[in-house]
Amino acid sequence: MATDTAVEPKIRIDSVHKSYFIDGTHQEVLGGIDLVVNAGEFVSIVGPSGCGKSTLLNIIAGLDQPDSGSVELASERPGELLKTAGERLGQTGYMQQKDLLLPWRTVLDNTTLGLELKGLSKKQAQEQALEYTEAFGLKGFEHQYPFALSGGMRQRAAFLRTMLMDQDVVLLDEPFGALDALTRIQMQEWLLQLWESLNKTIVLITHDVDEALLLSDRVYLMSARPGRATLVLDVDLPRPRHYDMVTMPDFSVLKAQLMEPLRAQSQTFKFQPIKSFEQAGS
Amino acid sequence: MSVSRTLSGLLTWLIPFGILVTLVVAWELWVQLSDVPKWQLPAPSAIAKELVSSSSLLWEHTLVTLQEIVFGFLAALIAGLVLAGGIAYSRVLERSVYPIVIASQTVPIIAIAPLLLIWVGYGLTPKIIIVALICFYPIAVNTVDGLKATDPDMVNMLRTLGASRWQIFTKLQIPTALPFMFSGIKIGVSVSVIAAVIGEWVGSSEGLGYLITYSQPLFLTARVFAAIVVLSVMGIGLFVLAVVAERMMMPWHFNEKRSNSMRQL
Numbered sequence: 001m002a003t004d005t006a007v008e009p010k011i012r013i014d015s016v017h018k019s020y021f022i023d024g025t026h027q028e029v030l031g032g033i034d035l036v037v038n039a040g041e042f043v044s045i046v047g048p049s050g051c052g053k054s055t056l057l058n059i060i061a062g063l064d065q066p067d068s069g070s071v072e073l074a075s076e077r078p079g080e081l082l083k084t085a086g087e088r089l090g091q092t093g094y095m096q097q098k099d100l101l102l103p104w105r106t107v108l109d110n111t112t113l114g115l116e117l118k119g120l121s122k123k124q125a126q127e128q129a130l131e132y133t134e135a136f137g138l139k140g141f142e143h144q145y146p147f148a149l150s151g152g153m154r155q156r157a158a159f160l161r162t163m164l165m166d167q168d169v170v171l172l173d174e175p176f177g178a179l180d181a182l183t184r185i186q187m188q189e190w191l192l193q194l195w196e197s198l199n200k201t202i203v204l205i206t207h208d209v210d211e212a213l214l215l216s217d218r219v220y221l222m223s224a225r226p227g228r229a230t231l232v233l234d235v236d237l238p239r240p241r242h243y244d245m246v247t248m249p250d251f252s253v254l255k256a257q258l259m260e261p262l263r264a265q266s267q268t269f270k271f272q273p274i275k276s277f278e279q280a281g282s
Numbered sequence: 283m284s285v286s287r288t289l290s291g292l293l294t295w296l297i298p299f300g301i302l303v304t305l306v307v308a309w310e311l312w313v314q315l316s317d318v319p320k321w322q323l324p325a326p327s328a329i330a331k332e333l334v335s336s337s338s339l340l341w342e343h344t345l346v347t348l349q350e351i352v353f354g355f356l357a358a359l360i361a362g363l364v365l366a367g368g369i370a371y372s373r374v375l376e377r378s379v380y381p382i383v384i385a386s387q388t389v390p391i392i393a394i395a396p397l398l399l400i401w402v403g404y405g406l407t408p409k410i411i412i413v414a415l416i417c418f419y420p421i422a423v424n425t426v427d428g429l430k431a432t433d434p435d436m437v438n439m440l441r442t443l444g445a446s447r448w449q450i451f452t453k454l455q456i457p458t459a460l461p462f463m464f465s466g467i468k469i470g471v472s473v474s475v476i477a478a479v480i481g482e483w484v485g486s487s488e489g490l491g492y493l494i495t496y497s498q499p500l501f502l503t504a505r506v507f508a509a510i511v512v513l514s515v516m517g518i519g520l521f522v523l524a525v526v527a528e529r530m531m532m533p534w535h536f537n538e539k540r541s542n543s544m545r546q547l
Binding site for chain 1: 454
């Protein structure tokens with residue numbers, strides 16, 4: 001990935017603010033966040049729930065507009081920057097928390113959806129998708145409807161749909177959040193291998209610190225609402241990585257650096273000891 | 283699974299069938315054992331005899347009523363789907379036309395029937411119009427609801443894949459609307475038979491509704507019952523057709539429901 005020219009930022013976000021009108025009050029979701037993702041990097045964003053992580057991805061993907069601040073996405077054409085939401089829409093691969101498979105399409109037809117929208121014929125699109133069904137663990141299930149699949153398979157089908165669009169930038173919003181612990185580990189290892197072979201720029205949102213450290217080159221820690229980047233941590237673990245690394249000393253050091261501020265943030269909410277039981281007993 | 287499932291499947295059919303047979307037998311015995319006059323309540327056997335002996339007469343009138351229903355229903359289906367599509371696609375149409383469609387339902391359509399006789403005369407046309415007017419509403423309203431029932435996350439997913447407004451409509455909104463549309467169609471089919479009979483009562487010289495109004499003053503009660511039997515068989519047949527079409531067009535819908543109910547077991 002090393003090139004002789006300086007590494008170009010693929011995504012550059014400068015003091016982006018975003019508020020929503022929720023239950024009659026103005027709530028600031030993003031409070032001036034800065035973020036830079038270079039080409040070919042794997043960057044994770046970790047933060048407490050409700051800190052505006054998904055809003056940030058929506059803004060990068062062009063589904064939402066920032067109130068202020070600037071967002072720049074480098075186009076596939078060198079030198080061109082996509083600065084408005086309209087320009088960015090459809091220029092990133094975006095995989096949301098839910099798999100969002102269309103129940104009336106078979107697995108194969110779900111994965112080819114983006115290609116069909118681009119105007120490819122069904123046959124061409126299917127030929128492309130079939131090249132990858134084995135690597136995505138979907139072989140033999142191409143003609144099943146999504147309801148017949150396990151959670152992990154559904155997620156991989158949604159992932160293949162995203163990857164077939166062949167965008168440079170891929171945004172992943174807690175893609176493994178809904179999976180059980182073992183399946184999640186399998187999926188993380190699988191994603192590691194895939195990313196190392198694909199040369200994509202990936203932004204991953206997660207609340208799983210292990211996942212963030214294992215996969216990323218850099219981790220951004222976000223504060224509670226209004227969300228800002230409070231810590232940027234470079235993960236200098238060697239690649240290729242594998243799941244065993246989570247028990248290594250280097251990994252633990254990094255994890256401690258991340259956990260401490262994360263716990264400090266969540267201490268704004270204090271657990272009160274429950275006294276009523278004792279009173280009821282006496 | 284197959285043995286117990288076929289058995290329970292058989293049972294679900296056998297039970298209502300058994301109830302029906304019991305009722306008919308009870309009716310037959312009641313008429314045979316008491317001295318209810320034939321013109322007041324004919325026995326099921328008498329109605330069956332009438333169905334056979336008047337079969338050509340019944341068939342002739344059945345064809346007329348069936349034509350009214352089929353043409354009226356198809357007109358309602360086309361108009362209902364086109365209008366529902368327009369309302370779901372265009373804000374302007376939604377604001378301007380949809381309230382009128384809903385308000386139109388407060389007009390008793392039976393009351394319009396005599397007017398239709400004045401405007402388009404006797405014959406098939408006024409009945410087709412009445413059937414269409416009555417079937418139109420459930421089809422249109424259900425389809426509009428279905429077209430608007432899309433998951434906003436799905437819409438966003440399609441937008442990030444670069445989908446245009448029209449592609450979102452065809453690839454997401456229409457398939458989402460199908461189960462709703464078929465609910466409308468099933469309601470429409472069920473009321474279409476009533477609509478055709480009402481149309482014929484208001485003024486006609488053929489059709490099963492006409493046959494009923496013609497036979498009643500002559501106290502041909504068995505014939506009235508025979509016509510009613512044919513009408514309900516027709517209604518059931520049309521409903522079954524709608525269900526078959528529904529299953530053919532949405533195989534995923536029924537497999538999904540079945541697998542969900544299996545999971546719950």
